[in-house]
Amino acid sequence: MSSERTFIMIKPDGVQRTLVGDIIQRFEKKGLKLTALKMFQASMDLLRQHYNDLSSKSFFEDLINYMSSGPLVCMVWEGLNAVKTGRQMLGETDPFNSLPGTIRGDYCLHIGRNVCHGSDSIDSAEKEIYLWFKKDELCLWSKTTAQWLYE
Numbered sequence: 001m002s003s004e005r006t007f008i009m010i011k012p013d014g015v016q017r018t019l020v021g022d023i024i025q026r027f028e029k030k031g032l033k034l035t036a037l038k039m040f041q042a043s044m045d046l047l048r049q050h051y052n053d054l055s056s057k058s059f060f061e062d063l064i065n066y067m068s069s070g071p072l073v074c075m076v077w078e079g080l081n082a083v084k085t086g087r088q089m090l091g092e093t094d095p096f097n098s099l100p101g102t103i104r105g106d107y108c109l110h111i112g113r114n115v116c117h118g119s120d121s122i123d124s125a126e127k128e129i130y131l132w133f134k135k136d137e138l139c140l141w142s143k144t145t146a147q148w149l150y151e
């Protein structure tokens with residue numbers, strides 16, 4: 001069984017709009033394994049590192065202000081195809097293009113308030129996990145239901 005991991009982060013609008021429980025439940029029900037979880041308000045510095053590849057975009061400073069405006073819920077979810085599965089569950093970057101049934105399709109309207117982040121590749125997932133978590137914040141545990149999730 002693959003142990004791919006992805007970094008999922010509920011943004012300040014997701015926290016304010018009381019979507020934390022629902023978003024966690026979606027990942028839990030899907031069958032992915034939660035291996036790290038923490039809530040805190042990030043510095044602009046950390047967010048600038050996280051969104052480094054977007055630093056030339058016109059919306060970059062607004063994005064950093066938005067993301068640092070309140071607490072975030074940071075998570076690591078593990079399982080088969082975790083990265084692509086996470087992206088499918090999120091929907092498209094612009095909620096308008098996101099199908100109903102996805103997180104962004106169900107819960108938001110505007111690209112600048114799209115409630116949740118998910119890594120876009122295995123490489124960026126590994127970088128993001130170690131940007132946001134210390135090694136000892138990751139929990140190693142076995143799911144007793146694994147035999148009912150994987151053949």
Ligand code: IDP
Nearest residue numbers: 054059063092093094111112113114117118120
């Ligand atoms: P992603 O979150 O779906 O991976 P990215 O292109 O990596 O999308 O952009 C990161 C975040 O930047 C988006 O989730 C969104 O919050 C914000 N963003 C992206 N494009 C725009 C835009 O055109 N206007 C405002 N905010 C944007």
Ligand code: MG
Nearest residue numbers: 117118119120
């Ligand atoms: Mg992205």
